[in-house]
Amino acid sequence: xxxxxxxxxxxxxxxxxxxxxxxxxxxxxxxxxxxxxxxxxxxxxxxxxxxxxxxxxxxxxxxxxxxxxxxxxxxxxxxxxxxxxxxxxxxxxxxxxxxxxxxxxxxxxxxxxxxxxxxxxxxxxxxxxxxxxxxxxxxxxxxxxxxxxxxxxxxxxxxxxxxxxxxxxxxxxxxxxxxxxxxxxxxxxxxxxxxxxxxxxxxxxxxxxxxxxxxxxxxxxxxxxxxxxxxxxxxxxxxxxxxxxxxxxxxxxxxxxxxxxxxxxxxxxxxxxxxxxxxxxxxxxxxxxxxxxxxxxxxxxxxxxxxxxxxxxxxxxxxxxxxxxxxxxxxxxxxxxxxxxxxxxxxxxxxxxxxxxxxxxxxxxxxxxxxxxxxxxxxxxxxxxxxxxxxxxxxxxxxxxx
Amino acid sequence: xxxxxxxxxxxxxxxxxxxxxxxxxxxxxxxxxxxxxxxxxxxxxxxxxxxxxxxxxxxxxxxxxxxxxxxxxxxxxxxxxxxxxxxxxxxxxxxxxxxxxxxxxxxxxxxxxxxxxxxxxxxxxxxxxxxxxxxxxxxxxxxxxxxxxxxxxxxxxxxxxxxxxxxxxxxxxxxxxxxxxxxxxxxxxxxxxxxxxxxxxxxxxxxxxxxxxxxxxxxxxxxxxxxxxxxxxxxxxxxxxxxxxxxxxxxxxxxxxxxxxxxxxxxxxxxxxxxxxxxxxxxxxxxxxxxxxxxxxxxxxxxxxxxxxxxxxxxxxxxxxxxxxxxxxxxxxxxxxxxxxxxxxxxxxxxxxxxxxxxxxxxxxxxxxxxxxxxxxxxxxxxxxxxxxxxxxxxxxxxxxxxxxxxxxxxxxxxxxxxxxxxxxxxxxxxxxxxxxxxxxxxxxxxxxxxxxxxxxxxxxxxxxxxxxxxxxxxxxxx
Numbered sequence: 001x002x003x004x005x006x007x008x009x010x011x012x013x014x015x016x017x018x019x020x021x022x023x024x025x026x027x028x029x030x031x032x033x034x035x036x037x038x039x040x041x042x043x044x045x046x047x048x049x050x051x052x053x054x055x056x057x058x059x060x061x062x063x064x065x066x067x068x069x070x071x072x073x074x075x076x077x078x079x080x081x082x083x084x085x086x087x088x089x090x091x092x093x094x095x096x097x098x099x100x101x102x103x104x105x106x107x108x109x110x111x112x113x114x115x116x117x118x119x120x121x122x123x124x125x126x127x128x129x130x131x132x133x134x135x136x137x138x139x140x141x142x143x144x145x146x147x148x149x150x151x152x153x154x155x156x157x158x159x160x161x162x163x164x165x166x167x168x169x170x171x172x173x174x175x176x177x178x179x180x181x182x183x184x185x186x187x188x189x190x191x192x193x194x195x196x197x198x199x200x201x202x203x204x205x206x207x208x209x210x211x212x213x214x215x216x217x218x219x220x221x222x223x224x225x226x227x228x229x230x231x232x233x234x235x236x237x238x239x240x241x242x243x244x245x246x247x248x249x250x251x252x253x254x255x256x257x258x259x260x261x262x263x264x265x266x267x268x269x270x271x272x273x274x275x276x277x278x279x280x281x282x283x284x285x286x287x288x289x290x291x292x293x294x295x296x297x298x299x300x301x302x303x304x305x306x307x308x309x310x311x312x313x314x315x316x317x318x319x320x321x322x323x324x325x326x327x328x329x330x331x332x333x334x335x336x337x338x339x340x341x342x343x344x345x346x347x348x349x350x351x352x353x354x355x356x357x358x359x360x361x362x363x364x365x366x367x368x369x370x371x372x373x374x375x376x377x378x379x380x381x382x383x384x385x386x387x388x389x390x391x392x393x394x395x396x397x398x399x400x401x402x
Numbered sequence: 403x404x405x406x407x408x409x410x411x412x413x414x415x416x417x418x419x420x421x422x423x424x425x426x427x428x429x430x431x432x433x434x435x436x437x438x439x440x441x442x443x444x445x446x447x448x449x450x451x452x453x454x455x456x457x458x459x460x461x462x463x464x465x466x467x468x469x470x471x472x473x474x475x476x477x478x479x480x481x482x483x484x485x486x487x488x489x490x491x492x493x494x495x496x497x498x499x500x501x502x503x504x505x506x507x508x509x510x511x512x513x514x515x516x517x518x519x520x521x522x523x524x525x526x527x528x529x530x531x532x533x534x535x536x537x538x539x540x541x542x543x544x545x546x547x548x549x550x551x552x553x554x555x556x557x558x559x560x561x562x563x564x565x566x567x568x569x570x571x572x573x574x575x576x577x578x579x580x581x582x583x584x585x586x587x588x589x590x591x592x593x594x595x596x597x598x599x600x601x602x603x604x605x606x607x608x609x610x611x612x613x614x615x616x617x618x619x620x621x622x623x624x625x626x627x628x629x630x631x632x633x634x635x636x637x638x639x640x641x642x643x644x645x646x647x648x649x650x651x652x653x654x655x656x657x658x659x660x661x662x663x664x665x666x667x668x669x670x671x672x673x674x675x676x677x678x679x680x681x682x683x684x685x686x687x688x689x690x691x692x693x694x695x696x697x698x699x700x701x702x703x704x705x706x707x708x709x710x711x712x713x714x715x716x717x718x719x720x721x722x723x724x725x726x727x728x729x730x731x732x733x734x735x736x737x738x739x740x741x742x743x744x745x746x747x748x749x750x751x752x753x754x755x756x757x758x759x760x761x762x763x764x765x766x767x768x769x770x771x772x773x774x775x776x777x778x779x780x781x782x783x784x785x786x787x788x789x790x791x792x793x794x795x796x797x798x799x800x801x802x803x804x805x806x807x808x809x810x811x812x813x814x815x816x817x818x819x820x821x822x823x824x825x826x827x828x829x830x831x832x833x834x835x836x837x838x839x840x841x842x843x844x845x846x847x848x849x850x851x852x853x854x855x856x857x858x859x860x861x862x863x864x865x866x867x868x869x870x871x872x873x874x875x876x877x878x879x880x881x
Binding site for chain 1: 646649653657660661662663668669670671672673674722726727730731734737738739740774
């Protein structure tokens, strides 16, 4: 069945010619390669330092891709109408996921520098690690990583391709197919994302464990993608694209979701912290002891205030969610906090005494970020920025917050 | 973006979803007046014989509760099966069970309101009433679990002659506050939504007594624009306040267990896992009740298969989250390398209470899978049976958590099997007596569907109704 959708002016749905949007694919690639090379050089003497920095940057951008996957799939799962005009942006972010399979290679190669449980001599004297060996095994670790990337790339590329195909042929059946696949996609995503968080983050401290950890990583990544969607839409509109396609109504709803997931992140973080603090069992408290009884205390406080308290009060205001400056500042702020969150999860395993900012933190962020932006804008340059023939496009264009 | 003049030409019939042809929320294209008549009928007609029979049945169960509690107070907690090592038996199981049931009401009334799910209007009143009655049932257990209800005031920070102060470091104290706040906010929210409908009942009253009583509770509602403006604002604000309560209450309930150091109780996923389970069980109870009520009170067109279909999907979603939590717990119990933790879980699955564990898994994870099929989601028989199974499964979940973690604790010499006594069972059944009595009275004396809200989702509630080419109207259709 072909569907009638409003025709959108082509200049509004294409990547803008002005600004740096068209140059980003090459520029980002160049910056990214330089950043990664510099990180590699910095890691020559101290591979562990550079690899930890790289892991943070890798997880930061990967979490945006995963957040994008969640955002897209959940829209199809609940048959959302309001979000159609911003969904494509999330689809592009999600379609960068295969890039991270490539970017995982340094971690796969440097596993010995990052993960203590790969040290055979350490395992030999540690009954707990021996017990975990059937799971924390280098071969299985790599195999699982391959499975995760296959799942994410398959879902990401399939949804991206199929949604874009609808732009051309306008079949409503495409929407129906993506809706029908969404429950399976979200279950696969939930399981793989949880185990990936266990593998890549929780096992940094192989003795520590927390059942909520997968949800914690999930909550942060959704905060990340919502901030990215707001920033992408705002900056594309500044360059002239998406004019009247993404309205203040959409921003308002994105802002509400950003508020909601900021609170959800705090709820999960608090649950994890409070229960471990209260029961006070040494095998669990070591995680927070490493982040409180050390120079990391101020970072921990900054995270609680910056990732929750401050944005909570700011995002509570209706006006902030409906104006450019407010949304921009709070989105950039929350993205920075999301980075800090991952930094706070990873780095205390390397620098036990307190944060030690390194050049590799910056170069790896630029490196991974450059490649991420290059691939993202290359994807965005192909075809429309809005699902032109989505059957619910009109609903989204006319959508108003009640 | 915020231009005065739109340059986009959008003219689409948006009140029909192009994919699903979003169906009418209310079947049979009734008029406003038809809705009022349909909802007011059970309150104005002579009650059917079945209503009296069910009330008698409920009251006899309530009597059983009264006898059980009287005997408890006379004799003490020794009448229950609670004993070392299972010092926490059925009372806390029942408490968590009932608090959980309540959550669906708040989800439907507050969370779905914020998410603009307009189908909620047909079921929110009943679901919220269910919440209140479930909270009432839940509160019995903290009040009586010591067997000395005359000391309940110790739970509140009341200045007293002994200078005793509640132990605020105890999660059991947090429970008292969490559940009481929850009950209070739910009551206010429910009552606020009732005001316009109570005024309707007042205006339709045929006797002075009814008119006075409905008139008193409708607080002088006249339905003016100004009143509606205040009403809508208050409703939105209360929905915003009630939404975090959906998460907080059962999270605090989960703290009762998770702050301890007991294997099987202490695990960080408990708060969100309990919340998902609570919504899961509550939705099942809503289905159980609505399946019957809609037939008895002839509201099949207002509470129709569309509503059941969506509640069944929510059951599937929350059931999947619960299944995820079961799996994560089990995996991390092994992964932790803590032999006591892993023992607790092996003991659940293979120990003396394996029958309870597998009952829980079957009812909560396996059986709801039928809701993947649309036919099952739209079959009254399947819905009813599955909802009962989910209720059973969620009761067993709490039983498994409480009893299996306790009956084999750190000291094997004190290991024991737990058996409930007659009075355990009688008290639990009796709590259903309270629930059903309140519910039976509710359907007779309070409009069980939000009349004003349902009218708002009828197609004719929207000015552009007759024009299929609409600008900006969301129409009166689904979602």
